Amino acid sequence: MSSIVKEQTRPKANKRPKWQKMGAGGYIVLALVTFLSLFPFYWMFIVASNGTDEISKIPPTLLPGPRFFTVVSHVYEALPQFNQALINTVYVGTIVAVAQVFFSAIAGFAFAKLNFRGQKFMVLFVILTMMLPSQLGIIPLYMLMSNLGFINSLNALIIPALVTAFGVFWMRQVIDAQVPNELLESASIDGAGVFRVYWSLVLPIIAQSSFVLGLFSFLATWNDFLWPLLVLQSPENFTAQVAVNQLKSSYAIDYALNMGGAFLSTAPLIVLFIFVGRRLVRGVMDGAVKG
Amino acid sequence: MFLIFGLAPIIYSVYIAFFNWDALGTQEFIGIQNFIDLVADDRFWNALYNTIDIWLLSTIPMLILSIGLAAILHNPHLRGSTFWRTILLVPNITSVLAIAIVFGQLFGRDFGMVNLVIGALGFDHIDFIQGTTSSHIAIASMIVWRWTGYNALIFLAAMLAIPGELYESASLDGANKWKQFRYVTLPSLRNTITFVLIVGTIGGLQVFAEPLILGGSYNGGDSGQFSTLTLFLFDQAFVAYKWGYAAAVGIMITVIVAIVSFINFVITRRLAGDGK
Numbered sequence: 001m002s003s004i005v006k007e008q009t010r011p012k013a014n015k016r017p018k019w020q021k022m023g024a025g026g027y028i029v030l031a032l033v034t035f036l037s038l039f040p041f042y043w044m045f046i047v048a049s050n051g052t053d054e055i056s057k058i059p060p061t062l063l064p065g066p067r068f069f070t071v072v073s074h075v076y077e078a079l080p081q082f083n084q085a086l087i088n089t090v091y092v093g094t095i096v097a098v099a100q101v102f103f104s105a106i107a108g109f110a111f112a113k114l115n116f117r118g119q120k121f122m123v124l125f126v127i128l129t130m131m132l133p134s135q136l137g138i139i140p141l142y143m144l145m146s147n148l149g150f151i152n153s154l155n156a157l158i159i160p161a162l163v164t165a166f167g168v169f170w171m172r173q174v175i176d177a178q179v180p181n182e183l184l185e186s187a188s189i190d191g192a193g194v195f196r197v198y199w200s201l202v203l204p205i206i207a208q209s210s211f212v213l214g215l216f217s218f219l220a221t222w223n224d225f226l227w228p229l230l231v232l233q234s235p236e237n238f239t240a241q242v243a244v245n246q247l248k249s250s251y252a253i254d255y256a257l258n259m260g261g262a263f264l265s266t267a268p269l270i271v272l273f274i275f276v277g278r279r280l281v282r283g284v285m286d287g288a289v290k291g
Numbered sequence: 292m293f294l295i296f297g298l299a300p301i302i303y304s305v306y307i308a309f310f311n312w313d314a315l316g317t318q319e320f321i322g323i324q325n326f327i328d329l330v331a332d333d334r335f336w337n338a339l340y341n342t343i344d345i346w347l348l349s350t351i352p353m354l355i356l357s358i359g360l361a362a363i364l365h366n367p368h369l370r371g372s373t374f375w376r377t378i379l380l381v382p383n384i385t386s387v388l389a390i391a392i393v394f395g396q397l398f399g400r401d402f403g404m405v406n407l408v409i410g411a412l413g414f415d416h417i418d419f420i421q422g423t424t425s426s427h428i429a430i431a432s433m434i435v436w437r438w439t440g441y442n443a444l445i446f447l448a449a450m451l452a453i454p455g456e457l458y459e460s461a462s463l464d465g466a467n468k469w470k471q472f473r474y475v476t477l478p479s480l481r482n483t484i485t486f487v488l489i490v491g492t493i494g495g496l497q498v499f500a501e502p503l504i505l506g507g508s509y510n511g512g513d514s515g516q517f518s519t520l521t522l523f524l525f526d527q528a529f530v531a532y533k534w535g536y537a538a539a540v541g542i543m544i545t546v547i548v549a550i551v552s553f554i555n556f557v558i559t560r561r562l563a564g565d566g567k
Contacts (some may be wrong), residue, residue, distance in 0.1 A: 026366065029359075029360070030360075033440070040382075040385075040394070040397075043396075136541040223387065223388075225386065226525075230529060241386055258392045263389075265388075266385055278373060281377055284380065284444045284448075285447065286448070
């Protein structure tokens with residue numbers, strides 16, 4: 001096909017009269033999806049601000065009530081260390097995010113652009129580990145942490161998460177796609193060493209993607225639940241998720257209290273998401289397997 | 292680093308699966324006895340059934356919904372596409388804990404919203420948490436809620452990569468909307484569907500956080516009605532402290548994931564391939 005044919009079809013493609021006009025049906029579906037996506041957050045707030053009695057009526061109330069700050073103070077009564085838990089979570093999440101980006105980018109760079117012995121084998125190996133269920137290693141990991149004396153320490157959350165197969169693989173894809181080989185070649189002809197190339201050429205190019213990987217690591221750490229529950233024992237070391245889970249065990253079913261805790265532990269993420277949501281969307285779509 | 296904390300535990304896990312090993316210090320080589328016990332263990336089969344049921348109930352609707360949503364978002368005439376895309380990702384960033392608390396309430400027997408709707412339609416209330424299939428539906432709905440939007444974005448990215456010429460020649464041949472979707476879009480998505488299915492299988496067969504929070508303990512409901520394989524593993528490892536036995540469960544999970552992923556792979560090839 002010549003380029004002339006392509007140019008002729010372009011303007012027609014923009015109008016695209018035949019295939020798919022956007023009907024009202026599509027918007028209704030999207031509006032419904034939006035409602036369903038946001039409703040649980042709204043409901044969290046409704047229950048937390050009304051109290052369990054109010055929502056145990058028929059029909060239940062659907063509007064925010066006046067008791068939100070009462071419920072919040074109950075949450076803090078039940079969990080005196082809740083602020084500490086939030087700080088712990090941010091602390092662990094930030095370290096993990098920065099470390100993941102740094103190490104994954106180095107390993108990804110090596111896998112994507114350097115030639116060394118056993119490279120293909122090691123890439124395959126990384127992908128293979130990604131396929132393995134993480135639960136398989138959890139008992140030995142627990143034993144290892146216990147031998148290192150990291151049980152009930154935030155180190156137990158940080159150390160195993162510094163590098164993950166997913167991060168390395170992701171960075172490899174990104175560097176492979178975004179960093180042109182010619183640029184690296186001309187840099188090495190100019191006499192730049194490998195680390196210099198990595199630092200002053202590769203890192204700036206992949207800054208955007210690194211940010212997204214860092215965000216995902218941060219979110220994953222924030223939301224991780226089971227591993228912190230297993231290794232953390234005393235309240236001053238809890239992460240937000242483990243702390244909120246305590247609300248469940250100490251009271252039978254106080255929905256207002258539980259949802260209050262859930263709301264407080266989720267609200268920071270929602271605020272973060274308002275600022276970075278669009279970048280995350282791009283990150284997810286860039287990382288997708290196409291075709 | 293990665294070798295020590297990622298890989299070594301897995302190899303070690305295979306090693307201890309052949310031992311009668313508990314947290315108190317007993318370490319006795321017993322060969323494949325753990326696996327023999329496992330095959331005879333009703334709790335294992337119950338957990339396997341629950342896991343596969345939840346996986347089916349979540350994966351199939353999720354796949355259909357996310358491809359459908361992606362097709363809507365793929366429309367070039369759509370207004371506010373960035374907004375819709377961003378909304379789709381919201382469920383995915385929430386913690387499973389928070390969502391399980393909300394869904395646990397929504398599916399509650401007496402005052403849960405879901406049952407109020409069911410009651411309003413003239414049916415009896417369903418005790419979702421106590422029933423087997425109904426508790427699976429509650430758990431599956433959390434998974435669907437969490438992952439549909441994310442996967443829709445993955446499918447959308449794949450759809451945007453399909454060359455527009457394919458649609459033009461199809462419409463010149465007189466193919467309507469549905470036929471274009473069936474014969475152009477779906478076959479082009481084959482690899483993406485395989486990818487989403489395999490990732491979904493790995494995640495779905497390891498489901499534990501939702502049932503753990505819903506039931507509040509590792510037994511997965513009063514009669515184990517929503518105990519899953521991974522919950523069973525944790526129950527054995529961190530409640531009963533039978534580490535060797537739990538490691539054997541872990542290996543079985545891995546084997547099952549591999550088998551199901553392979554079956555998925557073959558089926559998607561077949562299904563999406565015949566459109567060509």
